[in-house]
Amino acid sequence: MQEEDDEGELEGYADLHNGNDDYVDTGLFVDDNGHALGPHRKKTRPAFFSRSTDAAERAARRTQVCESETFLLDEENEYLHGSSSRVPGTFGRRNRGKGKKGEPLPAYHKKVSADLDSDDELIMKMREKGFSDKQISDKLAKDGRIRYDQKSISTRIARIRLAQCEHVDYLLEEGYKEWQYDDDVLLLQAYELANIELNYEIERIRAWRFRKVSEYMRRLNQDAIFSAKACTSRYQALMDGTAKIPSELDDDPEARFAEMEAYRMEREQIREAERQEKEEKCALQRKIKDESRLRNAQKAEEAATRQKEMMNKRAEKAMKRAAQSQLKAQRARENESNRKIQLERIKAEKAAEEVARVQKRKKMNRNTTLTVSRVDSFKSVNADTPDPRSYLSIEDLQTLCSERSLSTMGRSTSEFVQRLRDADDQYSLNDIKNVCRSRGLNTAGNKVQLKYNLALAIAKKFTSFNQNRARENKNANENENQGKCADTGMDVGGDGDEKFEGAFSE
Numbered sequence: 001m002q003e004e005d006d007e008g009e010l011e012g013y014a015d016l017h018n019g020n021d022d023y024v025d026t027g028l029f030v031d032d033n034g035h036a037l038g039p040h041r042k043k044t045r046p047a048f049f050s051r052s053t054d055a056a057e058r059a060a061r062r063t064q065v066c067e068s069e070t071f072l073l074d075e076e077n078e079y080l081h082g083s084s085s086r087v088p089g090t091f092g093r094r095n096r097g098k099g100k101k102g103e104p105l106p107a108y109h110k111k112v113s114a115d116l117d118s119d120d121e122l123i124m125k126m127r128e129k130g131f132s133d134k135q136i137s138d139k140l141a142k143d144g145r146i147r148y149d150q151k152s153i154s155t156r157i158a159r160i161r162l163a164q165c166e167h168v169d170y171l172l173e174e175g176y177k178e179w180q181y182d183d184d185v186l187l188l189q190a191y192e193l194a195n196i197e198l199n200y201e202i203e204r205i206r207a208w209r210f211r212k213v214s215e216y217m218r219r220l221n222q223d224a225i226f227s228a229k230a231c232t233s234r235y236q237a238l239m240d241g242t243a244k245i246p247s248e249l250d251d252d253p254e255a256r257f258a259e260m261e262a263y264r265m266e267r268e269q270i271r272e273a274e275r276q277e278k279e280e281k282c283a284l285q286r287k288i289k290d291e292s293r294l295r296n297a298q299k300a301e302e303a304a305t306r307q308k309e310m311m312n313k314r315a316e317k318a319m320k321r322a323a324q325s326q327l328k329a330q331r332a333r334e335n336e337s338n339r340k341i342q343l344e345r346i347k348a349e350k351a352a353e354e355v356a357r358v359q360k361r362k363k364m365n366r367n368t369t370l371t372v373s374r375v376d377s378f379k380s381v382n383a384d385t386p387d388p389r390s391y392l393s394i395e396d397l398q399t400l401c402s403e404r405s406l407s408t409m410g411r412s413t414s415e416f417v418q419r420l421r422d423a424d425d426q427y428s429l430n431d432i433k434n435v436c437r438s439r440g441l442n443t444a445g446n447k448v449q450l451k452y453n454l455a456l457a458i459a460k461k462f463t464s465f466n467q468n469r470a471r472e473n474k475n476a477n478e479n480e481n482q483g484k485c486a487d488t489g490m491d492v493g494g495d496g497d498e499k500f501e502g503a504f505s506e
Contacts, residue, residue: 110146112159114167119145120160127157210235381452387417388456391468400458424451 110117116124119140126136133153140148148156171177179187210228217224217231226234237243247256389397390413397416398408404423410416427435432450433443441453459465 112156112163114160114163116160120156123148123153123157124160127153381449383448385448385452387421388452388459388465389420390414390417391465391472392459392462393464393468396462396464420455421451424455 110119122140122145123136126139131139133150136153137148137150140146168177172179210232213231213235214226214228217226234243247253247260250256389400392400392413394410394413394416397413397420400406400420401408401416404420406419406423410419424432429447429450432447432454436443436450436454439454439457441457443450445453
């Protein structure tokens, strides 16, 4: 009933200020004898209309907030409970169901009790250690405990403390608990601290008293516009008995008027002096500011001049560096062209020296360079064809054996020739082709033909080969009836020499 009366009174107050914008409660109408005749409604809208409306709305919102699950402690230490407009545990969301399998249950499955379970004990310990509501909620969800919204942690802690206090009251009433000496000491200390905070709140509210006085004076009479400071000083003067009566009610009004006029003149002189002093002070400050502004302008101009000089110096240095860079680039191009010319000259000199060296080597080489003409002359060569090195002398054969690191001991030509043939047999076909290719010989033919071709080219470098072959050919011409030479196995007739000379020509 009390809550309904308060709400009705609040709604009436709100309707009075908000329901009708044309009428505002300006207080009670008072007659000449001081009797209240009733509410005085006047069609007006004072300056504090919006402020009063906002105050009424805030009061209405606070009343709605107080309907939540909280408690108030009056002077007789009684707990006043307020009924909640929400379904317990839904946090305003009525469609909130139970958690799914494996998820923590919602908070409304837990009942507030003085006997703390593990979840409530964890909540109380974390709050004592200074953890926030969100941290406590996250910890409970992480551990798979009851799921609390972070906005309900503080409310649950307050309800738990309330339940604990009620449980302690029951223990005290039933004789299961009694006050201890330490509890009495804490009680006195807590009372002093609470009294300090209460006095502070009282003084803070008392500081608003004359603001309300000024407001209600204007409500009672819209022409009575006095500030809280003026109301405070006048009220204290009235209480102390030092307040001056109005001039019209004084025994000597003219003297009071003259006194007031003199006081006003004195105040005008004081204000004039203060104004002149203020103007002089402002002029001095303006002069100081102008001088400071002038100094700053001079400093800025000097700084700009220095910066301009520095920029000019930097530009000159940059131009010098650019000129030096161009000069260096030109010198680099000239050096590059000179290096190219010098390199070409060196290459030409080296080529000329190489040509001269080759020509000199050719002049100093006594051996004759053979050039391959055709290979059809060696098609008849086989394993039974005599070795061309058999025409060489023993000294030349010893030279060949020495070059090939073979033994130079022996007395007959056939012995040295067989030693060289045995050394040739140790080479493969590819090795013999490589040797023929390095000597400028034709590499066409089988291994026997290539060995014969190579032996003939080596033998022709010695003079004894030509001498012995010429003597052999001469004897062959004398024995023309025989047809073929037994040593070479070739015709020694009119074209006998042509077959040797055609294969290798100088």
